[in-house]
Amino acid sequence: MTTTTDAFAYDDGDIDTNRSHGRHLNDLVAERYSRRQTLMGGISAMAAAAFGSAMLTGCDDDGDRNDAITVSAGSAVATAAGKTVTLVGTVTGSGGRSSGWQQTSGPTVALTDAGDGKATFVAPGVATATTLGFRFAGTSSGGTTSTADTTVTVAPASLDFTAVPKSLADVVAVPAGYSVTVLYRLGDPISGSVAAYANDGSDTNFAGRAGDHHDGMSYFGLAASGTSADTSNSSRGLLVMNHENITQSYLHPNGPTSTNGVRPTAEVIKEIEAHGVSVVEITRASTGAWSYVAGSSLNRRVTPFTPTSFSGPVAGNALLFTAYSPTGVAGRGTINNCANGTMPWGTYLTCEENWAGYYRREAGDNARRAAALGAKSVVAFTRYGLSTGSGDTLRVGNYGWATAAAGDSRIAKFNATVDATKPANGTGDFRNEPNQYGWVVEIDPYDPSSTPRKRTALGRMNHEGCWPGRTVAGVKPAFYMGDDAQNEYIYKFVSNTAWSAADATPSSRLAIGDKYLDSGTLYVARFNADGSGQWLPLVFGQGPLTATGYATYAFADQADVLTHARLAGDALGATKMDRPEWTAVNPVTGEMYCTLTNNSSRTVANTDAANPRAYTDPKTTGGQTNGNANGHIVRLRETGDTTEATSFTWDIYAFGSGADLNAQNINLSSLDATNDFSSPDGLWFARSSNVSGQGTPLLWIETDDGAYTDVTNCMLLAAIPGTVGDGGTRTITNTLGSTSGTQATRVGKTSGASLKRFLVGPKECEITGIDTTPDGRSLFVNVQHPGENGGPSNITSTWPQSQATGTGTGRPRSATIVITKNDGGIVGI
Template identity: 40%
Template sequence: MKDDLLSNDSANPHLEQLLGARAAGSATRRQILQAGLGSAALAFFGLPAQAAGGGGSAIGFRPIAAATDDAVRVPEGYTLQLLYAWGDPISLGPAFRGDASNSAPEQAEQAGMHHDGMQFFPFVNDGRPSSTHGLLCINHEYTDEGLLHVGGTAAWSHAKTLKSQNAHGISVIEVQLRGGGSELRWQIVRPSAYARRITARTPMRIDGPAAGAVDMRTRDDRRGNVVFGTLANCAMGLTPWGTYLSCEENFNGYFNASGTPTAAQRRYGIREGGSGLRWHEHDSRFDVASEPNEANRFGWVVEVDPWQPGRPPVKHTALGRFKHEGATVTLASDGRVVVYMGDDEAFEYIYKYVSRDRFIAGSSATSGRWLEVGTLYVARFEADGRGQWVALQHGQNNLNEANGFAGQAEVLIRARQAADLVGATKMDRPEWIAVQPQSGEVYCTLTNNRQRVTADAANPRADNAFGHIIRWREDAGDAAAGRFSWDIFVLCGDSQHSDANKRGNIRGDSFGSPDGLFFDRAGRLWIQTDVPGRLMNHGDYQRIGNNQMLVADVASGEIRRFLTGPSGCEITGLTATPDSCNLFVNVQHPGEVPGARSDPARPLAVSGWPANQFAEVTGGRPRSATLVIRRRDGGVVGT
């Protein structure tokens, strides 16, 4: 669910301006951009070519062609299994009814809508993580009200509001590989003591500098430290202590601001009517006039301990409030916890959080304050290929009362305005971030930005429909460093027919609108796409086809298409078992028609997935779902 209304009107520089200055000022760096993906770029970071994959391609499958049909396709030699679709029970609960007549209480025990980021948590047997038994945490980003309810949005009611809220949030399910030979299949363990649904109504704790702040207090929570629910859960993160981070993205669309929104509300896209959702009609929390501070309690990173179903989730305000796409966790050289985050909207920023305390291997989820006390930074990309992390800390960089920030709570609640003030670099929709396990390079997808108006040598598109992937190397290889070197990993687009890549930045299969990123343990980069419905299979995107998943060898520069999705879908969410022999992938919103989510008939005309591909599925409504992909010979996926 994307919001195209521009909310960042600051005078901060745009990335394309920096790329243009950089290209004009250095022939060497132009050559690196033209090389795009090869050894020259690795040398720029001071890395030998083999550091990110060695000689020759690390990819071992035959790529598949782009597709436009209503099915999931994978390479020869691989199997597909449908595991967990919207409406499936998490444990011993009600089954999905194809006419969407499940009640709100039933939905609270079933898979939510629109699966997004997810993570596999293995059980540990004799000190070894299992690749056949674990927990899956799965985000449910938003709802298609036309499909969720009998009669769609007609006769909107309190019951429909509750069902919609219960279709949001997170699933925790227990899964196990069972059987043998041709009968070997992943199954959801039912019953399971770990299974639970976290929804837009689940109580959770607020911690960090903004907990208890005046702007976090409401009539129902006068202390400002407890909130009901999480929503707009997009990408995710995994902590070293074994917990799950779920990220609240487009939270603004759930709030109705009647009248004239404040400047702070406008900066986050809160406006009259929201995104057309009608929760505020039956839940006053989402009516800004009734409860002006409730919106401040969303837009955070939420931590969930999947192994402790009785432990409430926690919203960590130290990580800042914005439209979090993900929260990628790594460790600094001294053991401090570092979290990379993108703010997914046109002209927004890339952030980094560094904890005060060091993580010690073997520590439990309750033994440290790693996500509660630390410093939030925002990225400033410089024209010479260098960059700086600027602290968003009260009392530093003009973040003071004279500029509207009375304390650190205000800095974090209005992190976007703080980043505006310190001169952060405007980016083209920063989304997923991944850290290369061997080299420590950091990769970030910049999905697209149709509002770009400036063309330059490095980005020769005034209308950035295709997006690109940026990468950086922290100084001295230390994730907590204050400075970094950066480069463009790939400019996306139709390399055969479009001006987007005449300089050879794509080597292999074409794609656009990169979104999800995942490094497997061997250092292969998996890329998932989210082409907007209005562009899919039109113009140059017609040659690229439906949304897909590709694999890149970051040393050789080769990119191969591994999966194509059904009509109207997004491919998002990717996790693997420890042995890399099982991939879990999400298919989101098959059949979605832009601007027509309230018309149940139109999505049905676009897609009948997954019922049209998997015989065990009943009911014709399109359903987001989790798939499992395996090699037929049981080997490592992707090799």
Template identity: 45%
Template sequence: MNKPTDLARIDHHDIDTNVSSNEQFSTVLEARLSRRSLLRGGAATAASALLGAIGLSGCGGSDNDDVVTSPNPPTGNPPPAEKLLGFTAVSKSLADTVVVPAGYTASVIYALGDPLTANTPAFKNDGTDTDFENRAGDHHDGMEFFALSASNGPATTVNDRGVLVMNHEATTDEKLSSFFVHANGGTMSLPRPAAEVDKEMALHGLSVVEVRAASGKWSYVKDSAMNRRVHQQTDIELSGPVRGNALVVTKYSTGGTKIRGTLNNCGTGRTPWNTYLSGEENWSGYFTRAATDDTARGNDKSVTSLKRYGRDAGAASRHGWETGGTEDKYQRWNISKKGTSLDGSDDYRNEMNGMGYIVEMDAFDKTRAIKKRTALGRFAHESAVFGKPVAGQPLAVYMGDDSRNEYIYKFVSTAVWAAADAAPGDRVATGDKYLDSGKLYVAKFNADGTGQWIELSIANPLIAAYAGYKFADQADVLVNARLAGDAVGATKMDRPEWCSVHPGTGEIYFTLTNNSNRRVEPSGSSQAAPDAANPRVYTDMKGTTAQAGNPNGHVIRVKEGAAGSTAATFSWDVYLFGAESGADGAKVNLSGLTADQDFSSPDGLAFTPSTGICWIQTDDGAYTDVTNCMMLAGLPGQVGDGKKVSLSYPRANGSNLAVDTYVGKAATADTLKRFLVGPVGSEITGIAETPDGKALFINIQHPGEGTAAANVADPTKYTSQWPSNAGYGAGKRPRSATIVITKNDGGRIGT
């Protein structure tokens, strides 16, 4: 997923390209300086200092070289009755460790560079390693667990063996180089050496890795036949309405049917027929365009599309992969018009149109094609989550576009759900049935707590007559879903990240991570006024730095109308507002968060089926002077269980900008608790569980971010040495990694 906003750590890929003038609702809240709470000192700070040298920690536990394990219940006493959220909340922490509650153990099982074949050498972690096509990639992100039967097929009751399928979003980099994976920190100027580019391209993509538990201890299986990597040289089919369209014709695929690789993969999903879905997020920054490219294209409508997706003429690429050599695998990253063909079959002017989709993969069968499901639209995808399947009704898939002021989407399948399709069979063909044909909608949130799903169809008069871009056909609408959302007046949101469906109510939850571009009185097209669904604009102080907009983010939830998956209307409220516990309760801390619950920048989000707990993971830059990123456990109610809140902002002319927003029931100690805090510089992301809910897999992404590339040879200057300080692996360079959390009494996680 995205690095945190525009706040402390700047992600140059989280760019704001929505300059549409979509109507904003009257709004919110006087901008007010938010002072840091005095509760941040004292015991919590002392505890963090004591844990500083430990790599994995259970509060109150003892330690060894591998993990810190919390004490078991007293011998001879029966275990207490299970209670959801029965654990003791962990304190905020700045330690370079993973902190979990007393009674839990966290163990590292799979990290950047770990070999996936018997013939791949052990990872040295000194920058000299190669063959990343057969190693764990970098920046472990979204993840799903698929239980394995004895015949390596799907299982529903196996709890000690399965495959983890995960995204490898990006690399920790400075300037151009992914410096931790190169011996001397890599080349910081152009051109980049081919060997460095090859390594970095292989670090992106997907992993499939078998994991097993023996005597209660989990590990990955190095030589499993199930293991595989998907990277930038892997052929992937384009499937659905965009397949074969002129917009995806390239030198590599003159028929517009395929592309190499999947890029910047963030959130995930799992289909009812047991396949893996991966969202391509901030892919545009990997491509470059010549300064003269607008002219070379004749300033045609492709220029409008490129700019809406963040590639102005002269835009530099993130890593300079296009400079690795003259081979096709390098030249594809330059999307300038170089050839003379009319259709783009002699260059890569259309290459970027093949990125930005939901990717479907059968984790059990390496022989099956991997497909980009273009009917679900093209944007900065996070996760893709299905509404509750109902026999005889279409399936709904919910998605968010993770950039400032972007939109929330829903796809509704043409085919109606048949429960028999959940049974073992040709899973990719089942995906063809449900994901290649349907209707794509975008959300408009109204000021009264209702909303509409607006169809993005070439037949929609607002799209057909849109002055900002001339759509040619439905494939054009899907490739340029952002422009179609502009055309119909969708609501600009505060960076829609992950989404998940409540297993009981069927309501859909979306994390809105933050937005530095909210203003009471917007200046320029990149800023947006607050509205009912994105109501806060305030100033939060991080030390002496003022952070404006909505620095802490919120979680919004949606209840479909009576028609369910095909409903054209919905109701909504805000489940939780991220905030410091000491912030103004009337203007900022609208959910009444305490020191055991306060958080900032919600990102990862998932309900675990075994317990129905809602897990919220953070990717923060606003609150990191007080605590590392974290994961919370919640027991939500339902849309409408809270109250309407009226907020107002003073304008420069003396008038007030007012809005009503809708806030869910205030959190209590029984309904929301902090469960985990990660190491320094890390994002907490990815969540999956075994069917019995007794093992929970979590990803720790980019620990040590903020280390200067110049310090790559000096471990004492790394901001993190995790997970080596947890006793895992060679070297001291920080590594993204997967951990597994278990309960010492053998119970379910979160009880």
């Protein structure tokens, strides 16, 4: 501290004997500006550096009043990524005032002035402990500034909630400190002209209502004007979701009906329209409450009747010829849409999964098909689950739709039987209609007048999802997909076009989809026992993908290879996986994760390193499940960390299991009561637009389970995973019945601190579909088919009515919920 004083009267020894012309002290005091610059710029800066605060005493303009201030920036702080930090600066002394905070070092954060010397910021995502520096400035009444410094040390994000216990209750349970709101339910009207949902089976017009079985889902930010995209808007947006299937019994007053095996047309139309996709506008009020906008002009349903178009190598090929589309470039609708994908240019991908089950084939159709189209057509139909009954007998098809209104082509398309009186190329009937399904479909959520496009370059299968890898300027992007059936494959499509950052904000979103999704190479994965792997190209003319190279099927051209990607994968020797479902890509590392839900056909003899378990899982209610009953999650890292790679390394991130099962051979991830799970299905990494998707990104895992539902309803878990290879190798002993054998595998590192149960759903549901707002403060989750085992006379769940009190009387409804943190923070961390 420096102090100045006025001159005073004579005292002992205070005699002026200096008669020179040197300047007097009072003259120096008068030069306030120069003096204060020295005092404050030098002494206070040194004090701030040493002590985190600075103190100054000086004079007013006339040199006769104390002008001292003390500035403090507070003590150093330790926090974790995602937490809100409040910096508190103080200025004490006559006339002192604060002039604000600034950051001096570390990853840049957005400081918000909270007034009264305070500023707040959200601690950034970091991979290791990182120190940030900040400086607080104070100003004296004389206009001189003094500063003080402090630091904030940020640790990587952690799962900052208490794990939710397992539950069989009929509610959605979330951690303490969180709230659940039901947002968008089966039957909710999306047009002002559609009546409210009665939920008694009498409702119609599902083309104007929310469909059933809410599934994969994405949030798209909407500008305040409501007319264009704003990817950063976390208060207004479009929620786009799949409606995979139906719980048929609840859609009608007393369940479905038929007369002499013929379904009523009105019932069938209702059931068909309840499938497909919803696009619905949602908003968050100033109170924080979310709601959907029932009358928005952007609201839309895409059903199995909505016109679509084909693009890519199969468009216009004879394999797509039908009575509706004799040129093979148009189609009608999309069905059994399960998982999804959000494209870097702002479109939504919906993926057709169990489409094959809806088709009817009449007795003798194998013989007719072979005569008209060749024996390979029967091989292809059988490989895709479209076989007729035993002995070439009748195949009815899901829900018996094709029995209704034979003259209505919308319904007739679900009968794939060959009509021998029609042209052999299929332009007079619907023999090729199944080839129009099993694709990835791109939708522009912002343009309700646009036609969805089926992207044939990405192959035809039981598509579960399609997720993009990291986009890097000048590098060809990749898109990862699973084929959800037992012993099917994992695929990757690599575009022919290198990524351009300008395409993230295009004027025509579907045109950019044409650019990246219509030409490229489709690959299928082979996993080797040593932890390496290869991407095998599905390219006609290479290896066995020729007319004579594969004994089981003669490929004609690239369109044939893509339409029958499963057969191409067989020919190339891809690794048969335990039901590959959702894919997700770590936005920081680029590693791809894929859920392998379960596989009841996995035996001890056919285990391999990537699918290493075959065992018995007993139920507490009696009985058991066999094979890989609880599933696992595999992950891979591309060689060179580039999406263009044709090789990779892999391990298994987590094995599903009850905590009580054998730790040496079954519960390989050492799960406990806070995180044991079964049948992983949905999978999603947090958005990189907020802290939960940065540094060490948050991974969300959803379950669709039958093996563990005697103990708990399906669930959502949060994880902060490591990286490929962070665990080690294990050799396990599989025992199934009287058969035993050993299998080596690669097990990733998991722990209770990095994997916790975040949510448990209501009775008989699947937890699926997930996204957040760009700021990570609102989490959207879908609850599919609660009470699916019941019916009008045996209601087994009353959710979401039961959410408020735990009980209710109405029929259950699939619905979207919003989960928020009561303190307004980022969900999960």
